[in-house]
Amino acid sequence: MEELISQARNGDPDAFTALMESQMQNMYKAARSVLCNDEDIADAISDTILVCWEKLSQLKEARYFRTWMTRILLNKCNDILRKRKQMVWMDEIPETPDVDDGFENSEWKEALNSLAENFRLVVMLYYIEGFKTSEISQILDIPEGTVRSRLARGREQLAGLLQLKVVN
Incomplete structure (x- = not known):
């Protein structure tokens, strides 16, 4: 993984893509523990990927990549929760029931x-x-x-x- 991080730091988009794909399941599980909605989870993960790409040069040690990425992800999840609290919900009926086959x-x-x-x-x-x-x-x-x-x-x-x- 450190080799992928090094290549991604040097601007290799394929290495960054491979790095993010290797962490996708971990990101989903972490986001799922905070957020209950698959759309919110997808938003948090995509925002995290973008921030990781933009700020990868700020990562001090490659061995802490997963910790760094998870912290970014949890911050994005908390941002979504804060925004959700500020929203005024109208009466909505979901089109499809929210079913979780993940666990x-x-x-x-x-x-x-x-x-x-x-x-x-x-x-x-x-x-x-x-x-x-x-x-x-x-x-x-x-x-x-x-x-x-x-x-x-x-x-x-x-x-x-x-x-x-x-x-x-």
Whole structure:
């Protein structure tokens, strides 16, 4: 991946395209944990790709590319959420129902979605995306201790939610 980053920094659009394609699934999962709408997810991903292309020269170390890209993506997701809060919704009926086939385990998805935003994001970045707590700290711009405590509380809530499902 570092070779692709180096080539992309030198202005090679094919290398940049390959780099972004290699990260597409990771970007989708991260955006999906924040946004529920596929159109918003696509907007966040496309905005992230554009920013990455424009600012790739500002990346200090190639090994932190994924962390850097994920932070940009989460900022774009938060921008979309802020814009959505400012909008006044008219009564709309969706043309097609919003069906998600992305997660095979619906109980896991339901439990994850029932977590508070700050816990869900940390749990998703740690377990689904595979980031270390130090990397999550950088992505979210919060202390590493906060990441660890949110991760612990998120685990507790998930365990409680999943245990209730088993009992019922």
